[in-house]
Amino acid sequence: MTEAVHTQGLFKRYGQQIAVAGVDLVVPAGSFAGLVGPNGAGKTTTLSMITGLLRPDGGRAVIDGLDVWRDPVQVKARVGVLPEGLRLFERLSGRELLHYNGRLRAIPMAEVEQRTEELLGVMDLREAADKLVVDYSTGMRKKIGLAAALLHNPSVLFLDEPFEGVDPVSANTLTDVLQRFTASGSTVIFSSHVMDLVERLCDWVSVMSAGHIVAQGPLAQVRGDRTLNQAFLDLVGGPKRAGDAGLTWLGANGAAAEESPSAGGER
């Protein structure tokens, strides 16, 4: 198995809080891989360390055989990233943003222009191409961010919650683009909370909980004879029943209103 990504003992601490507690993540080349885990499991911190955005306190991350923190320039040429809390140049139009990214990547201008038009078309952003990014909707921002991440044809694409805020039609478009991308041997790694989506798209899954990888492998192996959602709940230990947390007062409006003297019919 050729590995697109692997990490060894990746570790990050924020004060007393251990966010990532020695993660060995493996993703085979050509996979459509899902990184799943509950809120606060350490997914974003892990992806940030693997993509060279956040320096680990320990361990190493390797992409296409290159150490992310020793060969940062070579690694960054090979990866595309759609990070959480995407920051874009708001005063550029969508088209200008893609041109700018292409020039940053030293792609010849004629090539940049051709790729830009194709990506704008596929993402259904042609009509909005000359609009400033500041005026884009959440879903449009995701799509232009993904287009920017794809423009240099990376070998590995990292996406943090790529489908959040994206309408179903656009989500289908994004899915098509990403499936075409992996079919040609490139690798997609995305984090998500939407188990149905991960189950539908991914052939490889890594499950994180409390800073650790608790399961990892081909989808069929991680899922077993359960749905991925059930496997996830079994692995991370959920769900908590609302009654356990109290909340006896919640939703009692009708009953309270009937019992309340001020609501009664005595006048």
Ligand SMILES: Nc1ncnc2c1ncn2[C@@H]1O[C@H](COP(=O)(O)OP(=O)(O)OP(=O)(O)O)[C@@H](O)[C@H]1O
């Ligand atoms: N900059 C920071 N400073 C302090 N603690 C942080 C910081 N970033 C993350 N953490 C903590 O690290 C842990 C992992 O956070 P992270 O954002 O990686 O989780 P996640 O799995 O991506 O969560 P979510 O699904 O909610 O996005 C959490 O406990 C979080 O509070």
